[in-house]
Amino acid sequence: MTMWNERFATPDYVFGTAPSRFLVEQEDHLPSGASALAIADGEGRNSVFLAERGLHVTAMEAAPNAIAKARKLAAARGVTVDFQEADIFDWDWAPGRFDRVVGVFFQFMGPEARAEVFEGMKRTTAPGGLVLIHGYTPEQIAHGTGGPKDPENLYTEDLLREAFAGWEILRLAAYEAVLDEGSGHAxxxxxxxxxxxxxG
Structure with a gap:
């Protein structure tokens, strides 16, 4: 957490203030009035977007410097988000609490920890609710434009399909695109x- 808190100790938004393009493209899956959890939310760009869509949003983030900027962003956009300072590995994944569980670029953990987080995400999703995950594949290492350097932390279609076996897969796709999300993803x-x- 210390490393991330130091990384966010700048007035600039490391990953920008615009939401992930992935979330914008999935607006049809983000209905107003739904409850949502944004995990490892960083500086708030995604949780604030969800709140702007009319969702009731809880945002979990471990770095105080990131949360401070997220609060400023929410205030500037005129929305309310329940920002929670919490370590993802200590989070209370209360059963069936959220209609939407959103994870964007949270690949700072190895396979064992990731499996536990995935299980938590699944547990806290309400029956009929959705998990939305956006991240990098191992091919990202060659690009060097963001993300972890350890291939074990990255996702493949097979890995995600296995992790969510028994769930209805609405979208599972690996692809390449040019990102412009602050200095962190460019x-x-x-x-x-x-x-x-x-x-359900």
């Missing part, structure tokens, strides 16, 4: 999306 990138519905 340039051609190897990306992957998952949208999965929990059995």
């Amino acid at each position: 340039g051609r990138s190897a990306l992957i999306d998952l949208i999965a519905r929990k059995p």
Whole structure:
């Protein structure tokens, strides 16, 4: 957490203030009035976007410097987000609490920890609710335009399909695109999306 808090100790928004293009493109899956959890939310660009869409948003983030900027962004956009300073590995994944669970670029953990987080995300999703994940594939390492350097932290379609076995897969796609998300994600990138519905 210390490393991330130091990284966010700048007045600039490291990943920009615009939401992930992935979320913007999935607006049809983000209905007003739904409850949403944004995990490892960083500086608030995605949780604030969800709140602007009319969702009731809880944002979990461990770095105080990031949360301070997220609060400023929410205030500037005129929306309310329940920002929670919390370590993702200590989070209370209360069963069935959220209609939408959103994870964008949270690939700072290895396979064992990731499996635990995925299980938590699944547990806290309400029956019939969605998990939305956006991240990098191993091909991203060659691009060097953001993300972790350890290939074990990255996602493949097979990995995500297995992790959400038994769920209805609405979208699972690996692709390349050019990102312009602050200094943190800039340039051609190897990306992957998952949208999965929990059995009702």
